[in-house]
Each structure stands twice: as structure tokens, then as C-alpha cells.
Amino acid sequence: MxxxxxxxxxxxxxxxxxxxxxxxxxxxxxxxxxxxxxxxSDPAAQPVRQRGPLPLGAALALTGNANLYGQDQRMGISLAQGWLHNRPHHRAVELQLEDGASDEPSAIAAFNLLIRRGVIALIGPTLSQQAFAADPIAQRRGVPVVAASNTAKGIPQIGAFISRVSAQSSVIAPLSIDEALRREPGTRRVAVFFAQDDAYSTAETAIFQKVLAARGLTPVSIQRTQLADNDFQNPITAALQQRPQLVVISAQAVDGGNLIRQLRELGYRGQIVVGNGLNTPNIYPICQRWCDGVLIAQAYSPELNTPINRSFRSLFAEANNGRVPGQIAAQAWTAYQVLFEAIQRLQARGGFSGVTLAEARWRLLQELLSGRYNTPLGPIHFRADGEVVQGRFYVAQVRMDGTGRNGRFTLVRERELPEAKP
Amino acid sequence: MIEALLQTLLNGAASGGVYALVALGYTLIFSVLGVINFAQGALFSLGGYLTYLFLGGKIGVNGALPGWGLPVGLPFWLALLVAALGSGAVGLLVERIAFAPLRRRGAEPLLSLITSLGAGVVLVNLLQLLMGAEGYAFPQGAAGLAHLPESLLIGGARIRTIQVLLLAISALAVAGLSLWLENSRSGKAMRAVAEDATTATLLGINSVAVVRLAFLLSGMLAGLGGGLIGMSVSLAGPYFGISYGLKGLAVLVLGGLGSVPGAIVGGLVMGLAEALIPAEASGWRDALAFAILFAVLVLRPSGLLGRRQLEKV
Amino acid sequence: MIDNGLLVQMILGALLGLSVYLPMAAGQLSLATPAFYAVGGTLAALLSTQGDTPSAISLGAVLGEMLLAAGLTAALALLVGLPVLRLRGIYLAISTIALVEIVRVAILNLPFTGGATGIFGIPQPFQQPLGYVLFSGSLLALAGWLCQRLEASRLGRSMAAIRDDELASRCMGIHTTRVKLTAFVASAMLAGVTGVVAAHYLNTWNARQGSFDVAITTLAFVILGGSRSWLGPVIGGLLLTALPELLRPVGDLRLVLFGLVILLGPVFFPQGLITPALLERLGRWKP
Known part of the structure; x- marks a missing residue:
């Protein structure tokens, strides 16, 4: 050589x-x-289309680790689309759905692609970490974003164009702890579990722990788990050695479901309070009969008895073999619904005539943030910075049926919260 | 105190047994070919899903055919066996597509890292298309354990019954494999190829057949592992085998590449080390496996039980 | 189909491919690139979000971060490289995977790196993606020019000799440890610097950016592009980063197709797309 x-x-x-x-x-x-x-190739300077359907973009995790949520979101959005389309409206909306995958570069690419195609607004991305990557791009290009599932702290603060319909855990989490303490006032020993590589769970457990501290309870054991874990023998036996009377879990559906099942199998009999990540019927097949009795605070309750939620429930059941919708699908429906309704109001006022796409996007944002909406989540509106203000939250308890494979979240308590202060 | 120690030992054995099973799949292939099959994690997932389907489970709403299921409902043991065979068959297919063409052309062995990984990506994404991303759990009592208690108390330490069973089956599989390698004709042939492929061929051993056998067996081990884990916990989406695959890789090196007893000892050591981590540091657990691996590699590159050998020139 | 944002990601992919290529040019299969990439990205994210963050940052500050990242990753690579580079082949590959996982878990657990959410609101040196294209493009041009020079240099020839036969090259008086370490350190610095650019481009940084998946994807850049010339990983990185985006029209099947490309690419092009023979023909070609 x-x-x-x-x-x-x-x-x-x-x-x-x-x-x-x-x-x-x-x-x-x-x-x-x-x-x-x-x-x-940014079409923002061109005049907005005067007739024909208005393009609306959504970037959801249809591939990768987060696609369990993405698939539920796709279902929620497409149901909302069908339902709203069949009702009287001023302007048709054309949904453009792209795969934002589960990583940051893909979310950026999907946002760029949709913005280039001239969408009026965006829904997504699925994960909070992806939102921190992709939302600044929409912000710089002046495209309104409605987050359907980002619950991390600081999402609406990315910029004026960013808003969300997914309430933060700080508002919801304390309710379920209080319910557990009301049921067993003598509780002294609390064990905490959380998925430490999950943005949502780490934020939520901080709030759970703050609430516990405020009630004078110091956790006897704090166990960190990973989203990809499914064998919890180690953390559970470690925690059970401290003989807890209450277990508080912040995790997602599959790992959390496994955790509950194994806690019970390993002999824990006390109360279990879980966070919002487990607020999905997807947990039933995982923890089966062991789910029974678990307490959860919810941003969405399928039991909410309003006309729109009844429609949502029945449409969802029709499309899914009678399944009951979860929070992720309900929030995705809501994200589409609020944008659709804002577009209708703006169209009715002639807000789209003779303006550029950039101006139309800005007007849509103003319209969106100033409106009030009656959604499957209950009545909601937005704070000026884009944070959702949701009036109603729920505490539910899981009740499994005799087969141990199906269950429901039975409403235990419904709370009207005073408007959260900025 | 003794209870806590016993509990730690039990915990370590429970997870270590699974790690050993995963590592053994790599070991068989590495010993005959000197390469790593990155599709192993995907085969692990496949085994879990096949077991679920053969138990009579239905495809969930996000799958390609929602509500569809096989028209059979086999008992757990049979389902596990069929699933293991199925994964073994796919393992053979992976060998055919990702390994054999490269070997025939005498390409760099490094290339098979990429091709096998590609095979894994295809497999996992096909699984996702078919089954959707949702978690699946096997029907309760599928393993015929309904009349047993959910967990056993052994000297004050607690372990789930299913994990005892899992450990027993893994041990049986490993013991069977070792005996077979030691005593059977084809087992001896496999060891001969592992020792020195050229000499083995000169001695009239059909090394191509031996390689295929290794892929079949390691695919079956992966399938068995996936089915057992599915029984013990649940199938956490098509990617669930991948994380086991990564951990198995660490165990493989820890024990010594290509060494069967090494894979077992490595698995147990890894399981035990993880069980020893205190709660405050539990976030660092996944780094521990690799920190141990790193230390072992640097201090004793041939692994715990690997042979010290000079590089083949 | 390709916009400037994707072009930036493609160029970053090419830079990471080069980082994997450098040790391989000296016969060392190191997969440590994502670890150093993560260190660079985390450093940039930490430094640029100190105090009350403005939304913009000067180009000079970014260059400063790159300099620091290069220094830090070089020091780390020296520290790690000495013990690790004694290992061969698959042992080296797996020990570097271990390094990647250790760094990932560390970034997840350290008290100042934002945990699972990571660090967000990273300020921007450019208002338009075109700025990133020019900046990362210049970086790639510089790295490519250095690699081209390297191939003709004494160091480059020593690296090639080690790759062909380590024992023989040692007999010829090549200081193999030093040469291998140099390649490893250069690879780490390139990855660290790329991480700095990526952190700004992505607006956010978290532990997921430097994972095992990245190690394998970047290795695929080199294998599919061709590992015998620096142009191989560059072209591999550009093409493979663009591929999933170009496959969008096939919808749910796109990752299956991506996997098929990785699976079948080496089978049909065992030497990668850019082979020495191809370059030789190009060099002899007279218009």
C-alpha cells in the first residue's frame, strides 16, 4: 500500500x-x-385562498416509540373532522396529516413541510420534547400551533403563536391525593414511583410530592423507573420493605399498568393513586383485574354527560368496537375543534378576504385565543399566553368487570377549579 | 437484614435469568460466525406477539386487521413452543437475507451488523403495522397458574410465581442447550466450527448447515424469551424486545463473547448488580450495566469466563 | 421535496458520518460518536441558556461554544481512548456503545441538564434556515478539505496501513497507539462541534439525542456510503438522512422501506456507494 x-x-x-x-x-x-x-418557498406572503377548503396541518407520532399516542390522536382528530364536516359551516377545512415520528428532527421536518404547503395552523407534535424543537420554528414563521398532548411546563411560553388544550399536571394532580387521604385519613407512609425518562411523569411527580409535603407527608421511598421498563421486581420490593400505606405513580400507560399489576401480585393491598399518563383505557388489558380500585385525577372524563361528549363517545365506540375514548383522543378532537370553530367565526366575519396567508394566520390566532369552546373536555378557553383554562376536572376510580379485561373510569368526584392565575 | 439480602438475591436471579436467555441467543451465532445479530431484539418481540396470537389473542384497534385473531387457542405451553419455532424460522430467514449473501461474497463481517439491524427495523415495523403500537397482555391464567398464589414468600423474601416459573424454564432451556452442545453430533459439529471453521470444514463438517442451525436455535431462544416475558409482564409495543436486546449485548460481552457458561454467569451478575442499586440511585441503573461492561472490557477484555486468546491473524 | 431545514439535517448527518469514518480509516470500529455529539450539544445548550436568555445569539458566541466543545470532547476522548483503543473489532464497538449509554444516562440524571424534558429555548444565531445551511455547509467543506489532505499525509498513510494490517504496520515502525488515538480524538472533536450546531438548530437538547439508535444510524451512513473514502460517509449521511423524508408519500410503510434499504444496501453494494474503483475511474476520466 x-x-x-x-x-x-x-x-x-x-x-x-x-x-x-x-x-x-x-x-x-x-x-x-x-x-x-x-x-x-414560504407561501406566507401570498394571498390566502378565498374559496375551497382551508388547509390545516397536523404532525403526529405515527411511528416510533410515541406512536401509541399518535394513533389515538389520529383517531380523535379524524372523528372530529367527520363530525364537524357534517354540521353547518361557513368554510370547509382540509386536514393534512403528516408523521412527526417520535424524535425531534422528524417533528421539525414535518412542521417545515406543512408550513411550506401553506397550512393556516398546526396541531401537534405529540411529545413535549418534540414541541420544544418544532414549536419555535412555527413561532418564527408566524403559524399558530395548538398542542394536543404537550403537558410540560413552558410550552405556551415558547411564543405568542403557541397554545395548548392539554392541561398541565399541576392543576389536576392534587385532586386525587386529596381523595385518597379523605378515604383513609390515617395514611402516614407513602411510596412514590415515577418514570424518570418521561418529561410528563417527572413534572407530574414533582407536583405530587409537593402536595404530599403540603399535607405533611414525606415519602418513605421514591423509586425511579424507565418508560421502557416492564419488570419492576426491584423497585417494588425495595418500596414494599418500607410498608407504604399509599402508592403514588407517575408513568405512562404500559409501564404504569405493569407496575400496578406487579405491585398487587407482590402483595401490596393499600391505595394506589396514579397520574394522568394512565388516564387511558389502554391500561385495562395491561393491569387487568389488578387495575381495580386505582384512583386517578383526569383532565377528561368519558362519563361527562354533555351532548358533545356523548357524540364523541358514540362516534369513538362506533369506530373502535365499542371502546371508550381516552384523554389523548379527546384532547386531539378538542384541538381540531377549537381551530375549526375559530376558522368558522373568522370566515363568517370575512376575516380571510383580501389578506395574505401571514395575516390570516395572525388573525386566526387572535380569534382562537379570544373564543370560548364547548368541548368533550368540558367548557374551555385560553389565557392570553395560550395556556388552556379548563374549568372541570375529575377524580375517577377504575372498576374492572368480571372478565378482568374491560373496565371503566367511574367518576368519584367532579371539581370546578377557579381560573388558574398566570 | 437476611431477608433483604435474600430478596436482593431473588430479584437479581429473576432478571438475570432473562438476561442470560437473551445473551445466549447472541452467543450461539457469535461462536460460529464471529458476528453479532442485531435482529435478535426484534425476534424477541416477534416471539412475544406470536405467543399472544397462538394463545388466541385478537389484534387491537390500531393494527392492520382490528379484531382479527388466529382461529386457534392453544394452551400456553404449546403456544410458546409454536412461537419459538416461528421465531426460529424467521431467524433462518434473517440468515438467508442478511448474512448468507455477505458470506458468499466474502464481504467484511462488519457489514452484517448493518444488514441484521436493517432486518430488525423491517421486522419491528412490520409487527407494528400488523399489531399496532398498543400494549398486549396474555389472558389471565393462560399458564395454568390460576390456582397458585400470585407470589411466593421464600424465607421472608417475595417473588412473583410467574417469575419463578420463568426462571425455571430458562434454566431448563439453557441446561438442555448445554447438554446438546456437549453430547449430540450436531452440537459437537457446532463446537468444532466455533473452535476453527476451516479445520472443521476440512474434517467434513458442513459448516453452512451448522450456521443455519445456530440461527434457528438462537431465533428459538429469542422467541421463547419473548413469550415468557410476555407472560410475566406484557408486550409493551413492538419495540419492547429492543431494550432487552441491548441489555443482552452487555451481558454477552460481560460473560465473554461466544461462551455459553459466560452468558449465564454474565446474566446473573448483571441481574444481581442491578438489584443492589439503592433506590436513590435507581435512575442510574441502565448505566450500571454498561459501566460494568466498560470496566470489564478495559480490565479483562476476554470477559468474565471468556478464553484469553490472541487475535486470529 | 427538500427544503433548507432538511438540508441542514442532511449536512449534520454527513458530519456525523465523517466522525464515525475517521477511526474506521485507521481500522477502528468505534461507535462513540453519539456520546461526543451529546456532550457538544449539552454544552452548547447549557452555555447559551445561562441568565436571562435572549432569543438570538451572536455567531461569535456559537464559534466560542464550538471551540469549547472541541476542547472538552478532545480531553474526554484522550481519557477514554487510551484504555479503549487497546480493544479490537467488536469489543471496541461494544465498549463504545457502552460509553454512549453511560453518557445518555448521565445527561438524564445530572441535576443541571433538565432531566427528561431537557434544555429548551436555545437561542438562534440565524433567523433563516439558509444561515444554518451556509454555516454547517462551511463546516462540512472544512472537514472534507482536511480529510482530503489527510489521505495524502503521513498520518493518513499510517492510518491506512493500520487498517490493512496492524501488526505489520507496527513492525514498519508506525506508532500505532498514537495514530489510533489521534483519529479517535479527531472524530470526537468533530462530533462535539456538530452537536453544538445541532443544539442551536433543534432549539432544544435532551438525553435522547445521543442514543444507541444514533450510533447505528451513523454507522449505516458509513457502511452504505462506503468506508474507503471520506466521500462515502458524507454521501451516505446526506442520502440516508433525506431518505425517510423522501419516503413520506408511502405513509405507514416508510420505516419498513428504510429498513429494507439498510438491509439490502450492503448486500448489493458491499463496498458502499463510493468505492475506490469508482473514484479512480473518476480521476482518470478526461472530458
Whole structure:
């Protein structure tokens, strides 16, 4: 290999180097051309379409680890789409759904793609971490975003264009603890579990622990788990050695469901309070009969008896073999609904006539934030910074049926919360 | 105090047994080919889903055919066996597509890391298309344990009955495999190829057949592991096998690449080390496996029980 | 189909591919790139979000972060490289995977890195994606130019000799440990610097950015592009990063197709797309 005299024109090494130099130059040229061709295809400066359906974008996790939520969201949005389309409206809306996958670069790519296609507003992305990556881009381009499932702290604060319909855990979490303490006032020993690699669960457990501290309870054991864990023998036996009377869990559906099942199998008989990540019927097949009796605070209750929630429930059941919808689907429906209704109001007032897309997006944002909405979540509206203000929260208890494979969240308590202060 | 110690030992054995099972799948292939099959984690997932389907489970709402299920409802043991065979067959297919063409062309063995990973990506995503991303749990009492208590108290330490069972089956499988490697004709052939493929071929051993056998067996081990884990916990989406695959990789190296007893000891050591982590540090647990691995590699590159060997030149 | 945002991601992919390529040019299969990428990204995220964060940051500050990241990753690589580079082949690969996992868990657990949510609100040096294209493009051009120079240099020839036969090269008087370590450190610095750019581009940084998946994807860049020339990983990185986006029209099947490309690519192109023979023909070609 180490032949000397690499100067002869027939030398393969020299030819190879010349070849790489040529290829590199060609590549640089190609990249420059690509950059030039795709420099700015932002249609924001063009006039907004006057007739025909208005394009609305959604970037959801249809692949990757988060796609369990993405699939539920797709279901919620498509039900809302069908339902709203069949009701009298001023302007049709055309949904453009893209896979935002479960990682940050894909969410950015999906947002860029949809913005370039000239959508009036965006729904998504699925994970809070993805929102911190993709939302700033929509903010800079002036595209309103309604987050359907981002519950981390600081999402609406990314910018004026960012809002959400997914209430933060700080509002909900304390209710279920209080319910557990009301049922067993003598509770002294509390064990806490949380999925430490999940943004939602870590935020939620901080609130749970704050509430516990405020009630004078110091956890006897705090166990950190991972989202991908499914064997909890270690943390459970460690916690049970402290003989807890109450277990508080912040996790997602599958890991949380497994945790509940194994807690019971390993002999824990006390009360279990779980966070909002487990507020989905997806837990029933996982923890089966062991789910029974678990307390949960909910941002959405399928038991809410309003016309719109009844419609949502029956449509969802129709499309899903009689299944009961969960919070993720309800919030996705709501995200679509609030945008749709804001578009109708703006259209009725002639707000879309003779303006650029950029101006139309800005007007839609104002309209969105100023409205009040009657949704499956109950009545909601937005704070000026885009944070959702939701009046009603619920404490429910899981009741499993005789087969141990199906159950329901029975409403224990319904709370009207005073408007959260900024 | 003694109770706590016993509990730690039990916990370590319970998770260590599974790690050993996963690592053994890698070991068989590594010993004959000197490469790692990154599709192993996906085969693990496949085994879980196949067991679920053969138990008579139905596909969930997010799958391609919601509500569809196989027209059979086998007893757990049979379902597990059929699923293991199914995973073994897919393991053979992976060998056919991702390994054999490279070997025939004498390509760099490194390439099979990528092709096998590609096979894993395809497999996991096909599973997701078919079954959806939701979690599945096997029907209660499928393993015929309904009349047993949910957990056993052994000297003050508690363990779930299903995990005892899981450990017993893993131990049986491992023991069976070792005996077979030690005594049977094809087992001896496999060891001969692992020792020195060229000499083995000169001695008239059909090394291609041995390689296929290794893929079949390691696919079956993965399938068995997936089915057992599915019984013990649940199937947490098509990606669930991947994290076991990664942990198994650490165990594989810890025990010594290509060493069967090494994989077992490595699995147990890993399980025990994880069980020893105090609650305050439980967030660091996943790093521990790799920190141990790192230390072992740097201090004793041949693994705990691996042979010290000079690089083949 | 390709917009400037995707172009940035493609260029970042090419840079990471180069980072995996460098040790491989000296015959070392190191998968440590995501670990150093994560260190660089975390450093940039931490430094640029100190105090009351403005939404913009000067280019000079970003260059400063890159310099710091290069220094930090070089020091880390020296520390880790010495023991690790004694390992061969698959042992080296797995020990570097271990490193990636350790760094990931550390970023998740350390008290100042934002836990699972990570660090967000990272200020922007450019208002338009085009700025990122030019900036990361220049970085790639610089890295490519250095690699091109390297191939003809003494160091580059030593690396190639070690790759062909380590024992023989040692006999020829090549200081193998030093050469391997140099390649490893250069790879780490490139990954760290890329992490800085990526952190700003992504607006946020968390532990998930440097994972086992990234290790494998970046390895695929090199294998599919070709590991015998620096252009291989560059082209592999550009193409494979763009591929999932270009496959969007096939919908739910796109990851299956992506997997098929990774599965069948090496079977049909065992040497990758860019082979020495191809470059030689290009070099001899006279218009």
C-alpha cells in the first residue's frame, strides 16, 4: 500500500485523490444548487385562498416509540373532522396529516413541510420534547400551533403563536391525593414511583410530592423507573420493605399498568393513586383485574354527560368496537375543534378576504385565543399566553368487570377549579 | 437484614435469568460466525406477539386487521413452543437475507451488523403495522397458574410465581442447550466450527448447515424469551424486545463473547448488580450495566469466563 | 421535496458520518460518536441558556461554544481512548456503545441538564434556515478539505496501513497507539462541534439525542456510503438522512422501506456507494 512516488499519472492513488476532489466539487455544487432552489418557498406572503377548503396541518407520532399516542390522536382528530364536516359551516377545512415520528428532527421536518404547503395552523407534535424543537420554528414563521398532548411546563411560553388544550399536571394532580387521604385519613407512609425518562411523569411527580409535603407527608421511598421498563421486581420490593400505606405513580400507560399489576401480585393491598399518563383505557388489558380500585385525577372524563361528549363517545365506540375514548383522543378532537370553530367565526366575519396567508394566520390566532369552546373536555378557553383554562376536572376510580379485561373510569368526584392565575 | 439480602438475591436471579436467555441467543451465532445479530431484539418481540396470537389473542384497534385473531387457542405451553419455532424460522430467514449473501461474497463481517439491524427495523415495523403500537397482555391464567398464589414468600423474601416459573424454564432451556452442545453430533459439529471453521470444514463438517442451525436455535431462544416475558409482564409495543436486546449485548460481552457458561454467569451478575442499586440511585441503573461492561472490557477484555486468546491473524 | 431545514439535517448527518469514518480509516470500529455529539450539544445548550436568555445569539458566541466543545470532547476522548483503543473489532464497538449509554444516562440524571424534558429555548444565531445551511455547509467543506489532505499525509498513510494490517504496520515502525488515538480524538472533536450546531438548530437538547439508535444510524451512513473514502460517509449521511423524508408519500410503510434499504444496501453494494474503483475511474476520466 505504501508505494512511494505518487506523482505518476498512472498511479491509482493519485487518480483516486483526483477523483475524490472532482466528486467533492460536484457534490458542493449540487448542495449549493439544492440550497438555492429550496431557499424560501414560504407561501406566507401570498394571498390566502378565498374559496375551497382551508388547509390545516397536523404532525403526529405515527411511528416510533410515541406512536401509541399518535394513533389515538389520529383517531380523535379524524372523528372530529367527520363530525364537524357534517354540521353547518361557513368554510370547509382540509386536514393534512403528516408523521412527526417520535424524535425531534422528524417533528421539525414535518412542521417545515406543512408550513411550506401553506397550512393556516398546526396541531401537534405529540411529545413535549418534540414541541420544544418544532414549536419555535412555527413561532418564527408566524403559524399558530395548538398542542394536543404537550403537558410540560413552558410550552405556551415558547411564543405568542403557541397554545395548548392539554392541561398541565399541576392543576389536576392534587385532586386525587386529596381523595385518597379523605378515604383513609390515617395514611402516614407513602411510596412514590415515577418514570424518570418521561418529561410528563417527572413534572407530574414533582407536583405530587409537593402536595404530599403540603399535607405533611414525606415519602418513605421514591423509586425511579424507565418508560421502557416492564419488570419492576426491584423497585417494588425495595418500596414494599418500607410498608407504604399509599402508592403514588407517575408513568405512562404500559409501564404504569405493569407496575400496578406487579405491585398487587407482590402483595401490596393499600391505595394506589396514579397520574394522568394512565388516564387511558389502554391500561385495562395491561393491569387487568389488578387495575381495580386505582384512583386517578383526569383532565377528561368519558362519563361527562354533555351532548358533545356523548357524540364523541358514540362516534369513538362506533369506530373502535365499542371502546371508550381516552384523554389523548379527546384532547386531539378538542384541538381540531377549537381551530375549526375559530376558522368558522373568522370566515363568517370575512376575516380571510383580501389578506395574505401571514395575516390570516395572525388573525386566526387572535380569534382562537379570544373564543370560548364547548368541548368533550368540558367548557374551555385560553389565557392570553395560550395556556388552556379548563374549568372541570375529575377524580375517577377504575372498576374492572368480571372478565378482568374491560373496565371503566367511574367518576368519584367532579371539581370546578377557579381560573388558574398566570 | 437476611431477608433483604435474600430478596436482593431473588430479584437479581429473576432478571438475570432473562438476561442470560437473551445473551445466549447472541452467543450461539457469535461462536460460529464471529458476528453479532442485531435482529435478535426484534425476534424477541416477534416471539412475544406470536405467543399472544397462538394463545388466541385478537389484534387491537390500531393494527392492520382490528379484531382479527388466529382461529386457534392453544394452551400456553404449546403456544410458546409454536412461537419459538416461528421465531426460529424467521431467524433462518434473517440468515438467508442478511448474512448468507455477505458470506458468499466474502464481504467484511462488519457489514452484517448493518444488514441484521436493517432486518430488525423491517421486522419491528412490520409487527407494528400488523399489531399496532398498543400494549398486549396474555389472558389471565393462560399458564395454568390460576390456582397458585400470585407470589411466593421464600424465607421472608417475595417473588412473583410467574417469575419463578420463568426462571425455571430458562434454566431448563439453557441446561438442555448445554447438554446438546456437549453430547449430540450436531452440537459437537457446532463446537468444532466455533473452535476453527476451516479445520472443521476440512474434517467434513458442513459448516453452512451448522450456521443455519445456530440461527434457528438462537431465533428459538429469542422467541421463547419473548413469550415468557410476555407472560410475566406484557408486550409493551413492538419495540419492547429492543431494550432487552441491548441489555443482552452487555451481558454477552460481560460473560465473554461466544461462551455459553459466560452468558449465564454474565446474566446473573448483571441481574444481581442491578438489584443492589439503592433506590436513590435507581435512575442510574441502565448505566450500571454498561459501566460494568466498560470496566470489564478495559480490565479483562476476554470477559468474565471468556478464553484469553490472541487475535486470529 | 427538500427544503433548507432538511438540508441542514442532511449536512449534520454527513458530519456525523465523517466522525464515525475517521477511526474506521485507521481500522477502528468505534461507535462513540453519539456520546461526543451529546456532550457538544449539552454544552452548547447549557452555555447559551445561562441568565436571562435572549432569543438570538451572536455567531461569535456559537464559534466560542464550538471551540469549547472541541476542547472538552478532545480531553474526554484522550481519557477514554487510551484504555479503549487497546480493544479490537467488536469489543471496541461494544465498549463504545457502552460509553454512549453511560453518557445518555448521565445527561438524564445530572441535576443541571433538565432531566427528561431537557434544555429548551436555545437561542438562534440565524433567523433563516439558509444561515444554518451556509454555516454547517462551511463546516462540512472544512472537514472534507482536511480529510482530503489527510489521505495524502503521513498520518493518513499510517492510518491506512493500520487498517490493512496492524501488526505489520507496527513492525514498519508506525506508532500505532498514537495514530489510533489521534483519529479517535479527531472524530470526537468533530462530533462535539456538530452537536453544538445541532443544539442551536433543534432549539432544544435532551438525553435522547445521543442514543444507541444514533450510533447505528451513523454507522449505516458509513457502511452504505462506503468506508474507503471520506466521500462515502458524507454521501451516505446526506442520502440516508433525506431518505425517510423522501419516503413520506408511502405513509405507514416508510420505516419498513428504510429498513429494507439498510438491509439490502450492503448486500448489493458491499463496498458502499463510493468505492475506490469508482473514484479512480473518476480521476482518470478526461472530458
Amino acid at each position: 505504501l508505494r512511494s512516488g505518487g506523482l505518476s499519472p498512472t498511479d491509482p492513488l493519485a487518480a483516486r485523490r483526483r477523483g475524490s476532489a472532482r466528486l467533492a466539487t460536484a457534490l458542493a455544487g449540487a448542495l449549493a444548487l439544492l440550497a438555492y432552489l429550496s431557499r424560501s
